[in-house]
Amino acid sequence: MTTDAQDRPDFLALVLLLPTILLLLILFVGPVAFAFYLGFTNIRLIGPTAVHFHLNGLVNLHHLYGDSLFWLSLKLTIVFLMVSAIFGVTVVGLALALLMQHAIAWLRAAVGAIVVVAWMLPPITAALVWYAFSTTGGTLSLLGGSQLDVLNTFPMTVVCLANIWSTAGFSMLVLSAGLRQVSSEVLEAGRMEGASRWRIFCSLTLPIIQPTIVTNILLVTLLSLANFSLIYIMTAGGPGNATDILPIYSYQQAFVFNKLGYGALLGDVVVIIATIFAYLYVRMSRSSRLTHA
Amino acid sequence: MTQLLASQPSAVARMPFEPASSDTRSSAEIRAYVIGNGLLGLFGILFLAPLAWLFFASVDANATWALSWPHFTLANFRQVTRGDFLEALFNTFLLSLVATAVSTVAATFGGYALSRRRIPLSDELMVAILFLTGIPVAIMIIPVFQVYAKYNLLNLWATGVFLGVSSLPFALWLIKTSMDAVPKELEEAATMERANVFQIIWNVTVPVALPGIFSAMIFSFINAWGSFLPPLVLISDPDQVTGPIKILGLIGSADVRYGDIAAYSIVYSIPVVILYVLVSKPFSGGFSMGGAVKG
Numbered sequence: 293m294t295t296d297a298q299d300r301p302d303f304l305a306l307v308l309l310l311p312t313i314l315l316l317l318i319l320f321v322g323p324v325a326f327a328f329y330l331g332f333t334n335i336r337l338i339g340p341t342a343v344h345f346h347l348n349g350l351v352n353l354h355h356l357y358g359d360s361l362f363w364l365s366l367k368l369t370i371v372f373l374m375v376s377a378i379f380g381v382t383v384v385g386l387a388l389a390l391l392m393q394h395a396i397a398w399l400r401a402a403v404g405a406i407v408v409v410a411w412m413l414p415p416i417t418a419a420l421v422w423y424a425f426s427t428t429g430g431t432l433s434l435l436g437g438s439q440l441d442v443l444n445t446f447p448m449t450v451v452c453l454a455n456i457w458s459t460a461g462f463s464m465l466v467l468s469a470g471l472r473q474v475s476s477e478v479l480e481a482g483r484m485e486g487a488s489r490w491r492i493f494c495s496l497t498l499p500i501i502q503p504t505i506v507t508n509i510l511l512v513t514l515l516s517l518a519n520f521s522l523i524y525i526m527t528a529g530g531p532g533n534a535t536d537i538l539p540i541y542s543y544q545q546a547f548v549f550n551k552l553g554y555g556a557l558l559g560d561v562v563v564i565i566a567t568i569f570a571y572l573y574v575r576m577s578r579s580s581r582l583t584h585a
Numbered sequence: 586m587t588q589l590l591a592s593q594p595s596a597v598a599r600m601p602f603e604p605a606s607s608d609t610r611s612s613a614e615i616r617a618y619v620i621g622n623g624l625l626g627l628f629g630i631l632f633l634a635p636l637a638w639l640f641f642a643s644v645d646a647n648a649t650w651a652l653s654w655p656h657f658t659l660a661n662f663r664q665v666t667r668g669d670f671l672e673a674l675f676n677t678f679l680l681s682l683v684a685t686a687v688s689t690v691a692a693t694f695g696g697y698a699l700s701r702r703r704i705p706l707s708d709e710l711m712v713a714i715l716f717l718t719g720i721p722v723a724i725m726i727i728p729v730f731q732v733y734a735k736y737n738l739l740n741l742w743a744t745g746v747f748l749g750v751s752s753l754p755f756a757l758w759l760i761k762t763s764m765d766a767v768p769k770e771l772e773e774a775a776t777m778e779r780a781n782v783f784q785i786i787w788n789v790t791v792p793v794a795l796p797g798i799f800s801a802m803i804f805s806f807i808n809a810w811g812s813f814l815p816p817l818v819l820i821s822d823p824d825q826v827t828g829p830i831k832i833l834g835l836i837g838s839a840d841v842r843y844g845d846i847a848a849y850s851i852v853y854s855i856p857v858v859i860l861y862v863l864v865s866k867p868f869s870g871g872f873s874m875g876g877a878v879k880g
Contacts, residue, residue: 306704316753323732391622394618403629408861409858410636415829416813421636421850429649520721525836552731569719573715578712
């Protein structure tokens with residue numbers, strides 16, 4: 293790109309890039325920065341401090357530290373991400389991708405279509421489908437032959453399953469693409485050496501697709517962290533606070549209890565968690581590009 | 586789930602491929618084949634089970650949350666494809682159109698500049714943009730609400746612009762990458778013909794990079810179409826309500842009409858599924874939605 297570049301500064305290029313930069317600064321980077329500022333103010337949704345708000349030092353941070361619901365919410369967020377994203381979606385996605393490899397053609401097409409459609413559905417539809425599936429009188433409760441309210445009895449389990457259901461298709465596609473990079477010569481060589489299938493999987497396939505698995509875990513974690521709608525529509529964080537992950541708790545504090553400032557601070561914690569995973573993702577995709585080059 | 590994953594390979598692990606007679610080997614192969622396909626079928630049934638209610642209830646005159654054989658009717662679909670239901674879908678369409686226009690136009694010019702022109706720190710900029718694709722939109726809602734409320738922007742159009750910008754990092758990434766693949770000679774030839782930069786972008790670069798631009802458009806459209814929290818918080822006019830908010834209202838109403846909810850969700854979801862099918866051929870090798878990190 294720089295080899296045939298002219299010597300003079302390229303003003304036209306900057307002009308072409310300007311709309312993108314301005315839009316991102318005003319409606320993306322700006323809001324994130326503003327959220328950090330609001331997190332340290334006494335702003336409320338209604339009342340006198342809705343307009344005339346000011347920085348109130350570390351009051352919000354102090355409140356956060358002593359807020360047992362925040363610590364519960366942080367714990368629930370970690371459980372949700374660990375169980376559904378890092379473990380559930382990845383394992384189900386990998387299992388599907390592996391099973392697809394040697395499946396009967398029509399079965400592969402049918403199951404693939406179902407799993408991918410589950411992933412394509414808009415978040416609200418996925419949430420509705422799972423609400424109907426697990427609420428009193430829904431399919432799950434009838435399977436047990438009772439009127440059990442599965443959603444309210446095992447809320448975290450159900451929202452984790454719903455998240456796995458609606459994201460596994462993505463994971464399956466990513467990992468299938470990864471499995472295609474495993475050359476048949478390598479597997480054939482393993483077979484010649486008399487290695488069992490399990491051995492071939494552990495010693496050859498897994499190491500080769502490991503970067504894809506790590507990238508997939510990071511992407512799915514970010515997807516799950518951003519999936520506000522699913523839990524909000526299914527349980528709204530309840531019953532009690534059983535599924536009150538941070539994005540939901542932040543929304544409630546801001547728009548239900550009118551504490552915009554405190555809600556913004558809770559959102560900042562989400563940004564910090566997302567930043568860690570996004571940073572790892574950027575590092576992964578850069579290093580993998582270097583090795584492929 | 587570990588058992589599911591482990592059971593298939595371990596079933597074969599007891600039967601190594603070495604010197605065993607060809608008979609045992611083929612019986613082990615057959616067993617692995619049957620177990621593998623059986624497990625895949627089981628996954629298919631588990632994934633289909635929650636969806637079944639949606640299809641049955643949508644054509645059931647007496648639908649409830651329960652899965653039951655429908656008393657067939659199309660009344661639910663007729664009910665949800667008129668009046669304010671249809672208006673809400675049209676609002677969703679307008680919202681998605683604004684978002685798509687904003688992100689695609691900006692990303693096409695920006696992608697061209699980053700791909701073809703000398704921009705200081707362009708590599709660092711691309712890393713920053715890739716990083717932005719990982720930031721969840723939900724956390725920007727409070728500050729954007731604060732600014733929009735102050736300047737009377739709590740409407741469909743401004744929300745569309747916000748959603749467009751939230752798709753912009755990924756759209757820019759897609760378009761820049763697809764333009765990188767366009768041979769430079771094409772543009773150099775056009776420069777010889779004294780074409781200006783906009784003519785070159787429109788007549789040379791855009792047609793060749795069209796698949797990437799098309800993917801970016803569809804990504805932005807789907808992202809806005811499926812968005813729930815931004816229109817819920819940022820649109821205050823009841824006449825501008827979008828599809829997802831309407832569905833939430835249906836679920837929460839005093840007299841829940843289950844058949845309508847199911848039918849409306851299907852009508853609302855179908856465009857997204859069609860667009861996905863257009864953009865990605867998941868089983869023929871192409872996978873273009875790699876970094877689609879949006880909720």
